[in-house]
Amino acid sequence: MAATLSAEPNFFGALISRKSVLVALVIFVAVVGISFLSPLISPTNPDAMSVRSRLLPPGSEGYLLGADAFGRDVLSRLLFAGRVSLTIGLGVAIVSSVIGILIGLLAGFFQRLDTPLSRLIDAMMAFPDILLALSLVAIFGGSMTNVILALSIVYAPRIARIVRASTLVIRVLPYVEAARALGTRTHVIMWTHVLRNTISPILVQATFIFAYAMLAEAGLSFLGVGVDPETPTWGTMVNEGRQYIDQAFFLVLIPGLAISISVLSLQLVGDGLRDALDPRLAKET
Template identity: 60%
Template sequence: MTTLDTPTFAPRPSLLKRTMQRKTMVIGIAVLAVFVLAGALAPWITPFSPSRLSVANRLLAPSGVHWFGTDDFGRDVFTRVVYSARTSLFVGFAVVVFSALVGVTLGLLAGFFRRLDPPISRLLDAMMSFPDILLAISLVAALGPTLVNVIVALGIVYAPRLARIVRASTLVIRELPYVEAARAIGVSTPHIMVMHVLRNITSPILVQGTFIFASAILAEAGLSFLGVGVSPDVPTWGTMISLGRQYMDQAWWIMLFPGLAVVIAVLSLQLVGDGLRDLLDPRFSKDL
């Protein structure tokens, strides 16, 4: 009597193991963690105050005392770069939260309710027809150059990106059999939207959120550089670059180090976002 061999399937690796297999994503997470920790522990790891003026030490080149040199007011550039991580990362995270609240809500309403789709879609198209930076400048100019207004303006600018993604996914999910079954047994519409639709589109929302995070940091730096962002009294990477441009020939370090911080932070977020896309969406998964 012959026996049939049943195929054995290896268990799927855990999420942590699959994450560790993506080296670029791990590097991005590690670099981002360094920025977060540096901003959180700024008072304990920086030797000077970010607002301490010392005219006698103005425009000093990088040295053992002032690692990144000093600016035109004698302030330590390394200290200001570290403190700026607090503001820049907070702005990026707050923009992601605000744009997610607005974009996910509009996308769910447009995708689930047919009568709301045309007006919401036209609104999103109108907002996306403007370049991001021009729309952000207009909103900040209208609201005023404060930290909260910058967050609100950038959140409005990036909300349509999430809304379009959520709308497209909702249009597909609302026609699936399990959604029709939930309607047939009398499940409420809000419960269906949250538990059956929103839960199934969290992956693209998370991925897009990391890209919005990176874009918001760049946009905040651009607004501050143009003088329409956060107040110059608040240390941010953009304001440091803006204040250092007039000394670019004789004190290149004032612009170089905050510029490098922006580039490295944005690149790490892009690596994390690309890794999340490959990790959460099987259509983009790569052979390891």
């Protein structure tokens, strides 16, 4: 038994065993690092305008990725926008996980709460994500905090369903019944015995929600109902650039590529994380 365990790869080794996951992880870490170091490595102030430089193509007059319609450096804005977009994605992943865990635990552990909470989860998931997000942002107002809150409400049911399903199975296992027989308090059982055994699927789903939230934020910003238009995000850059797509297609292409690369790398990392946490899935695929 000991030999078998010692032969198994560790978690990180299993995570990067697939080359695609390793490459995706490196790319995403690089994107995060570059974005959050933007105040140090940005060539210029992202809001600095120059009328004579408007719509310059990449590589012209020191503008590595060109200049937008106001003569602002696209590279500088891309770096600062990445920090905002990634912050929103991470915030949604964390807040939606907290909300989903609370709802899922209550629904799965207490039978009298299961039906109403399950119907609430089903009702929320019946709406298309972007329509529900649009409605909530319209109610809350457009700001980074409100976008995070709105998208967290949209994606929390995904976490809640996973936690509820796991809780329904775990709550009847012998060690949980033994804890009850010993007089362990309910909240201790929920957090110590139940939640600890649902961490793996929560982490995987949170990774996917991170990616979904970045896409949703870009969609909201593109529609003009996301964060403050003066705050650069990748979605805002695409929205601003679409007016000049015939003259300067790179204004849409560059932030669009940033969104695609970040989301795709996150999705691949999520797949690798799922396989590393549940080797049975890796064998099946």
